[in-house]
Amino acid sequence: MSVFFYPSSKYIHQALSTAGVRDRVTDKQKEHLFLRIKRVIGTRRGARWVTLNKDGVARVSFPLFFASSEIRMTSQKNKDGLADIKALENILDTCKLDLTAIDEVWPNLYIGNVEIAQNRNALKKMGFTHILNAAHSKQGSIGDQSYYGNAFVYYGIPAEDSSKFDLSAHFRPATDFIHKALKKKNGKVLVHCIMGVSRSSTLVLAYLMLHHHLTLRGAIQKVIQKRAIYPNRNFLLLLLELDTQLQRKRMLCPVL
Numbered sequence: 001m002s003v004f005f006y007p008s009s010k011y012i013h014q015a016l017s018t019a020g021v022r023d024r025v026t027d028k029q030k031e032h033l034f035l036r037i038k039r040v041i042g043t044r045r046g047a048r049w050v051t052l053n054k055d056g057v058a059r060v061s062f063p064l065f066f067a068s069s070e071i072r073m074t075s076q077k078n079k080d081g082l083a084d085i086k087a088l089e090n091i092l093d094t095c096k097l098d099l100t101a102i103d104e105v106w107p108n109l110y111i112g113n114v115e116i117a118q119n120r121n122a123l124k125k126m127g128f129t130h131i132l133n134a135a136h137s138k139q140g141s142i143g144d145q146s147y148y149g150n151a152f153v154y155y156g157i158p159a160e161d162s163s164k165f166d167l168s169a170h171f172r173p174a175t176d177f178i179h180k181a182l183k184k185k186n187g188k189v190l191v192h193c194i195m196g197v198s199r200s201s202t203l204v205l206a207y208l209m210l211h212h213h214l215t216l217r218g219a220i221q222k223v224i225q226k227r228a229i230y231p232n233r234n235f236l237l238l239l240l241e242l243d244t245q246l247q248r249k250r251m252l253c254p255v256l
Contacts (some may be wrong), residue, residue: 049158077152085236091217092231095224103227106208107186109178111227113198114141117192124151128183132174132191134159134167134199142193153181159199160230167202168238201229205239209246216243 049222102112116122117131118141131148135141136156145154155177157170181187193199201223216239223229231239 020143029053038060045168076205081237081240084240085233088220088236088240091220092224095228097224097226097228099195099228101163102190104195105204105226108179108182109204109207110188110190111142111196111200111204111223111229112192113194113196114143114194116194117143118147120148120151123190126188127186128188128190129184130154130187132177132189132203133157133199134174134191135161135193138194138217156232157199157203159193161193161198163232165198165234165235166238167235168242170203171206171210171238171242174203175210178203178207179211196227197229198231198235201227202235202239205231206242209239209242213246213250215247216240 101116104110109163110128114135117133123131129154131143133141133143133154133156136158137145138158138160143154144156148154155174157167157174159165159167159170176187178191181189189202191204204223205216205219208222209216214222215250220229
């Protein structure tokens, strides 16, 4: 449709610039105007693009097939997205590991639950330097910078493990936090939520995609070798969108 924007708008502009265009027009002129606009924009059987009232004023209407085609396209996109999500879930289902309190999923990068995250003595003994809490201020999670004091660098995200929360808005700052922490000497990072299954794992997967150029499937396959994870479908869809964006960028600039 966009290819017709310029010629159709140019035609309208020329018409409105013509002296007397707002005057009453004859039926023959109305028919001529309708046929010309049809040739510029295009039409389909039964669609009424332009109507002229008795004063010769043109009204443009958008045919129903636009709406129906958009619905079909959205429906197909949803079907494709669901198929992709199910394919990822099939990969996640191949993990046979038991869920534990904490696991190292990448060198010096750990995913854990809230219980281990709030055990400051255990974290000190394990040598952690940075804490990323994906369930900041949520019920059961009491961690914040004052709780950890000077012993750890804290970063909190008040994410909901829901079908509506847009965790992708936090992908870049959270993954940058992880990346900078791991670049420090003796840097060791714990990423946690409540169970260490959905929110925290989503951020770790995004980190591997953004900073280590893994595909989403590759990142999942890497993590499930070390820990049982299961991002919810909303988060999987957000990761799929990130995966698509990154792949497109790399096609345009392979060095990324």
